[in-house]
Amino acid sequence: MATTCGKVFLRQKPISKGRLSLYLDFYPAIRNPRTGKISRREFLGIYIFAEPKNATERDYNRTMIDKGELIRCRRQEAIINRQFGFIDRHQEDEDFLSYFREMSKKKYQKWEIVYRHFENFVNGKCTFGEVTVDLCKKFGEYLLNAKNLRIEHQPLCRNSVAGYFSTFRGLLKIAYRDKLLKENINDFLEKIEWEDVRKEFLTQEELIKLAETPCKQPVLKQAALFSCLTGLRISDIESLTWENIQNAPDMGWCIRIRTQKTQTEAVLPISTEALSLCGERGEGKVFKGLSRSMINYPLKKWIKEAGISKYITFHCFRHTYATLQIAAGTDIYTVSKMLTHKNVTTTQIYADLVSSKKRETVGRIKLK
Numbered sequence: 240m241a242t243t244c245g246k247v248f249l250r251q252k253p254i255s256k257g258r259l260s261l262y263l264d265f266y267p268a269i270r271n272p273r274t275g276k277i278s279r280r281e282f283l284g285i286y287i288f289a290e291p292k293n294a295t296e297r298d299y300n301r302t303m304i305d306k307g308e309l310i311r312c313r314r315q316e317a318i319i320n321r322q323f324g325f326i327d328r329h330q331e332d333e334d335f336l337s338y339f340r341e342m343s344k345k346k347y348q349k350w351e352i353v354y355r356h357f358e359n360f361v362n363g364k365c366t367f368g369e370v371t372v373d374l375c376k377k378f379g380e381y382l383l384n385a386k387n388l389r390i391e392h393q394p395l396c397r398n399s400v401a402g403y404f405s406t407f408r409g410l411l412k413i414a415y416r417d418k419l420l421k422e423n424i425n426d427f428l429e430k431i432e433w434e435d436v437r438k439e440f441l442t443q444e445e446l447i448k449l450a451e452t453p454c455k456q457p458v459l460k461q462a463a464l465f466s467c468l469t470g471l472r473i474s475d476i477e478s479l480t481w482e483n484i485q486n487a488p489d490m491g492w493c494i495r496i497r498t499q500k501t502q503t504e505a506v507l508p509i510s511t512e513a514l515s516l517c518g519e520r521g522e523g524k525v526f527k528g529l530s531r532s533m534i535n536y537p538l539k540k541w542i543k544e545a546g547i548s549k550y551i552t553f554h555c556f557r558h559t560y561a562t563l564q565i566a567a568g569t570d571i572y573t574v575s576k577m578l579t580h581k582n583v584t585t586t587q588i589y590a591d592l593v594s595s596k597k598r599e600t601v602g603r604i605k606l607k
Contacts, residue, residue: 245269247315249307253289261285261307263314281314283307336365338419342410347474347499350410353403355388356381367419372427375411379404379431401431438588439549440558441467452545459533460541461516462526463556468513470560470578473534473553474499479525484509484517503579561589 246266251259261283268279285307291297336358343350357365360381365374382400387393395403408425415423441449446467454460462476471479475498487493487506492514494507517525534553542551549555557578564574575586 245315245318247311247318249304249311251287254286257289258286259289261287261303263311265314265318269318283310333367334365335367335370335414336361336363338367338414339410342413347502349402349406349500352388353406353410356385356403357407359385367414370411370414370420370424372424375407375424375428378407379428383431397431397434401433404431438558439551439555440562441547441549441551441555443563445545445547445549446559446563449542449545449547452541454537454541456533456537456541458526458528459537461518462529463538463541463553465513465516465526466553466556467559467563468516469494469507469509470557470564470574471507472498472500472557473531476526477524477529477531481520481522481525484514484520484525498579501579501581503581505576505579507577507579558589561586565590 248264248266250262250264252262254260263281263283265279265281268277285303287300287303288296291300339354339357343354357378360378361369361374382395382403385395385400387395387399408428408430411420411424411428414420415425450464462473465471466473466476471494475496478499479494479496483494483496485493485495487508492509492511494509495505496507497504538551538553542549561574561578564577565571571586571590572583574589575583578586580586
């Protein structure tokens with residue numbers, strides 16, 4: 240089957256002050272591997288004199304045009320390499336850190352945090368050619384001893400490190416798939432194991448007590464209780480808009496969202512009580528004024544004033560939803576769907592937390 244290779248032309252565009260800007264014209268248009276956008280033009284940041292007045296300016300023009308032509312040839316070679324599955328030899332010199340930054344902008348917050356750690360690790364410079372198995376292993380070791388970016392002098396916890404390194408390995412997988420790396424480095428990397436930690440949650444009595452306790456940040460209280468009744472993450476609550484809350488004829492009120500963390504499309508029914516926490520319907524964000532700063536000291540203060548001594552973070556409200564649902568008899572598959580877990584085994588953790596359900600099994604098998 241015949242394949243037509245794309246064409247790349249070096250062109251000039253008149254700009255101010257008697258100059259011409261050199262750019263590449265791609266036909267047909269190509270997708271930029273870093274931004275994902277389709278484009279026909281790539282401006283090179285090279286400018287020449289529109290009407291050279293002397294030999295020096297003419298010589299300068301010839302030199303700059305030669306450089307533009309060299310870049311054109313490299314782009315043409317890159318197109319052919321991608322089309323026929325070859326690795327572009329010039330790709331090794333391109334900026335991996337820039338690629339990482341652009342990818343993190345399309346993902347959720349954790350990608351941005353991992354990018355900042357990697358940027359610190361490589362001192363702000365890293366090409367694709369420098370991304371080796373050895374470098375990636377050393378980045379894993381770096382994370383194990385790294386400090387929290389938000390809390391000065393506090394080391395990263397083991398599970399944060401495991402999650403960050405898993406995200407970094409995900410980036411490597413994408414880069415290899417897009418033929419930006421020569422080898423699948425993940426094949427040579429060991430994952431950083433997670434530690435089993437106690438997942439804290441509120442009992443039904445503690446949840447009622449918290450709901451009855453005033454909070455100096457009303458929007459924080461609304462969002463927290465909303466999480467307990469829906470299981471939504473803080474990232475999804477922050478970005479929730481009134482457009483996401485709809486009235487479905489067959490199921491009452493529901494939330495239609497694409498989750499920030501896993502990019503999962505979900506339709507989640509919500510109760511009238513959960514809807515009432517949203518306040519009067521309006522436009523834009525539902526929980527206006529909610530900020531991440533509130534989930535630190537203000538949240539701890541509110542929890543303490545409610546007489547709850549457990550270490551409760553905002554994410555514990557998600558744990559609360561899951562454990563109380565399972566304790567109430569909701570099947571684990573349904574809870575998994577409501578939490579937008581991709582695998583029901585992730586939800587199984589919450590079933591293990593509910594000791595009352597374990598106790599029920601004790602007398603079900605009898606000898607007499």
